[in-house]
Amino acid sequence: DAGVIQSPRHEVTEMGQEVTLRCKPISGHNSLFWYRQTMMRGLELLIYFNNNVPIDDSGMPEDRFSAKMPNASFSTLKIQPSEPRDSAVYFCASSLRPGSGNTIYFGEGSWLTVV
Amino acid sequence: GESVGLHLPTLSVQEGDNSIINCAYSNSASDYFIWYKQESGKGPQFIIDIRSNMDKRQGQRVTVLLNKTVKHLSLQIAATQPGDSAVYFCAETINFGNEKLTFGTGTRLTIIP
Numbered sequence: 001d002a003g004v005i006q007s008p009r010h011e012v013t014e015m016g017q018e019v020t021l022r023c024k025p026i027s028g029h030n031s032l033f034w035y036r037q038t039m040m041r042g043l044e045l046l047i048y049f050n051n052n053v054p055i056d057d058s059g060m061p062e063d064r065f066s067a068k069m070p071n072a073s074f075s076t077l078k079i080q081p082s083e084p085r086d087s088a089v090y091f092c093a094s095s096l097r098p099g100s101g102n103t104i105y106f107g108e109g110s111w112l113t114v115v
Numbered sequence: 116g117e118s119v120g121l122h123l124p125t126l127s128v129q130e131g132d133n134s135i136i137n138c139a140y141s142n143s144a145s146d147y148f149i150w151y152k153q154e155s156g157k158g159p160q161f162i163i164d165i166r167s168n169m170d171k172r173q174g175q176r177v178t179v180l181l182n183k184t185v186k187h188l189s190l191q192i193a194a195t196q197p198g199d200s201a202v203y204f205c206a207e208t209i210n211f212g213n214e215k216l217t218f219g220t221g222t223r224l225t226i227i228p
Binding site for chain 2: 004031033042043044045048050056091093095097103104105106107108109
């Protein structure tokens with residue numbers, strides 16, 4: 001099993017630029033999550049999808065953030081325009097619901113630096 | 116608002132000894148808890164979980180204890196190894212079918228050779 005695949009692994013961009021993070025969930029999983037991790041705030045849930053439908057986006061910081069899941073094997077998290085305070089590690093995760101409780105499998109993360 | 120928190124941000128343990136990582140939660144409605152391990156540069160990895168109808172669950176070298184009375188969760192790691200060095204997070208959710216996990220701030224465990 002390839003696990004959750006994220007790209008890019010590292011990105012450095014200038015303030016104001018658009019950033020697109022990509023995620024491929026584990027095959028067969030039907031829930032997908034985007035988390036953000038910072039030293040100050042820890043792991044925060046931004047949004048999650050079930051069967052490609054956004055279920056809860058209350059964690060999305062503001063309108064500059066958007067997420068899509070056009071099909072069961074792909075999701076994007078976009079930041080436009082990016083700001084230095086968006087610098088963080090962004091994790092994508094997936095799970096199979098129902099059946100495995102809340103076992104959520106994380107990708108390796110996308111390390112974003114906005115300068 | 117309510118959140119999951121940890122008593123100790125860092126913990127150093129001699130290799131071979133047992134370690135205990137603690138977690139306090141404030142949401143009395145939480146009934147499902149998970150421990151994750153995060154190694155440097157990697158994503159969190161599932162270790163073990165427990166539902167609120169249990170007070171103890173054992174895995175391979177790990178045991179999770181749940182005390183609902185005082186809203187306390189702990190992770191015990193037996194015979195620690197260098198590979199156990201990582202940040203450990205507890206996470207909670209309101210019910211077993213709810214996928215919206217709230218993570219604690221994490222405890223860094225360092226194994227001393």
